[in-house]
Amino acid sequence: MNDYSKEAQKALASPRLQASLHTLQDRFGKGAMALWANMEDQEMRRRVKKSRLKNLEHLDILLAELARNVRARGGKVYFAETAQDAIDYTLKVARDNKVKRVVKGKSMISMEIGIDPALEEDGIEVVETDLGEYIIQLAGDKPSHIIAPCIHMDRKQIGQLFAEKLGMDYTDDPPTLTMAARKELREKLLSADMGLTGCNLACAETGHISLVSNEGNIRMATTMPPVHVALMGMERIVATLEEHRETVQLLTRGAALQKLSTYVSFTGGPSSADDPDGPKEFHLVIIDNGRAKILADPEFREVLACIRCGACLNICPVYGRIGGHAYNSSYCGPIGAVITPLLDGINKHADLCKGETLCGACKDICPVQIDLPRMLAALRQKLAYASDRWDTRQHNPAEAYGFTIWRLIITRKPLYRSLLKIGRLFQRVFIKKNNMISSMAGIASGWTDGRDLPPIAKKTFTELWEEKYRNRQAAAAPETEENQ
Template sequence: MKPSTISYTDGAKAGLANATLQKSLKKIQNGFGKKAMRHWQTMTDSDLRPRAKARRMQTLEHLDIVLAELAEKIREHGGHVYFAATAEDAVRYTLQVAERNKVNKVVKGKSMTSAEIGIDPALQNAGIEVVETDLGEYIIQLAEDAPSHIIAPCIHMDRFQIGKLFTDKLGHEYSDDPPTLTRMARKSLREKLLSADMGITGCNIACAETGQISLVSNEGNIRMSTTMPRVHVALMGMERIAATFDEHRELLQLLITGATVQKLSTYVSFVGGPRHEGDPDGPEEFHLIVIDNGRSKILADPEFREVLACIRCGACLNICPVYGRIGGHAYNSHYCGPIGAVVTPLLNGINDHADLCKGETLCGACKDVCPVENDLPRMLSALRHKLAYGDKYWQVKPYNRIEAAGFKGWRKAISSRKAYNMLLKVGRFLQKGRIAENGMISSMPGPAGKWTRDRDLKPLATETFTERWRKHHSSRKMEEKS
């Protein structure tokens, strides 16, 4: 499903009003978020994160060479590699593979990249059945909803809602018992997996040195999706690659810890080609689609290149105070939370997604918890700067010229003592009659009214600190003279 088209503000209000979502967000932030923070602070290898970040940036510097090495080795293993410049290219190639192999049913592992390029509706329009095999994604698909978290797609739903959904969609007798619900989903999904012609997955991290991609899960669905169908198509954002196996090992360790604070996921699969003679299982064809879709533009900009080091663990969502209140649907993107607030504008238009970077607090928690120490607050600030003043490279128009003019006027006012004092006098005059009995301003006119709509505002003091200081010292001097 596509993300909703409601505004960021309306989406945030809906998230705040969803009691089930609020309970789940609190649980995930008090659990995964705080545990990840404690883990980074107490880990024995304190150099792991900065070392991994340095390697990620070095790999990105030589991305063309590393990707060429990966493609060469996968082809040596009998696999196919296609470099897709756009989402449309990736979709077209996938459809061609499906048509050539007479595919009627596709099973999928959880993949944000597949959602980014819109592969599901494209396959369905071609008359191909598409089934999500990750339990959370399967629930979302049945509900015709959109994911609200990178790792836990259906945290906005509880077991009672899921029980009713399974009754309505799968025809099972109602139950709200989690193990029973899991067995229902397993039975349905096993039937799909056994009859599927093609499996589609994402790629957690590829390794150029070995010519393989790795896939991480705790359910086993990805391993079945990659070995049981005749054809396996893997969708990979071009930045999701490590140059060496040593780099890959460290990134895998950080990914799993950042996502669920585990030492190792239940299943880690390495795939690099079709099955060979003597292999007990595996696909007859393996296709890796390396997707650009705007990433080269990010790579070419030193200001934002760092965001490509992200390993999509979701740790920043688990600690962000904004996401922790409004949930993922408000972001109107396949990528939500702090990482989504940076990636979505860069991939899909900064002006079109201005609310995302403007809605974050810049508290820095996302940087502290990030396994590769990505400075998301810096990049969020950079996006805000482009929205304020425009940018030719990113084709950004000033978002609000009146607001920009206001801040320019404020900058000039606070640069002049006389102008600042005059501004204070005007402000004190204008606030008269708006101060309530509790000593606070509860309503403001015009755009300022948005601030006082949900909170009170402390009025300007009758005297500034400087004025009080001068008055105090002038009276002391007069006393000394007398």
């Protein structure tokens, strides 16, 4: 069994995770849908989507403008084509500044490019400062939700973890645990040499990056250490403050139903010489790492309009059962099922797009109405027929043969009907007491291992229709005559 199925089964077998996923989706998924339905300005989402797509079409101009404005304030801007380029640059900044400790503000792209191990190999201590991420780091685990990274752990586990790692008395009281982390992390934040963050949205015309947080860890990480390095996916940019205003509100609403997160901080360069705090060096690392390839494909460009709020996780029936770990990626849920294969290889992550249901809920809840189901289907198409552009090989040649045969059968009515009749006879031995087929042999077992299959009906729809229609026609005939 592959990792996806294994992790999914693990998640399904955990009542704790199932309960938290249910609570999460019940509150944030339903909440976001209600928010969109009741929003005064019903055009806002369409407007922001339009501006996101327009900005993608002019991305080179926007990034040049952003870089120009940041540099004008004395900030450094580095364009990193690959993950390795971004890592190398960040390491160089760390070495130049003799950095011993890095504090991180929650950043998905830092996980995407795998910067933590690279820093640690260099002998640098890396501390996650978002409470959920910190817990994950202490546990040596992986995050399982974009905004609630440790949703798969309960307070007892966290209490035990803190007792073990922080040397405190065991408690499962969330406020006490939070205060313990607050004290511990305050020390780290005040003594760190470098702050490492992502970027939620950059604004080209003013030359700022902006970051949202509720805890204040990102403000800390961008205020106290003498060096701030911000990693930014190249698509996370708006042209104007006006666009920023609308986009950031959709982000915080989609993420946690908030009009605004507790903090929205704007940084556009190092702090001035007479400022007692704020970084003396500011580095903005703009990262491609496969995004230009997505941009080049009209079929998938739309996915770069994503603002990473995580709303699609909060409604997806698949994520809602299997949780984040099965996706085995920095990005999970429906957005992960599209963006991970595109960034890291469609064949490598084939299970992700095949695992989603195409129900369309992710499109409905997306603040910028990204058509994820369409792209999931397009990814499956690449797997079914192979694609040179995406370097995919046919995922399952036997499947293709199967469908060729199926096409031959279903387009020949007499053959199809006679095979159906044979099937009806043949299936009798498999039908169990509950009138379901619960086990089949060979390759067919894939259909029945995890569920029961209803047997082929006694009559086909066409047969039923013909019977009914014949009767109705007979009944309707006199009426027709009268009318004439």
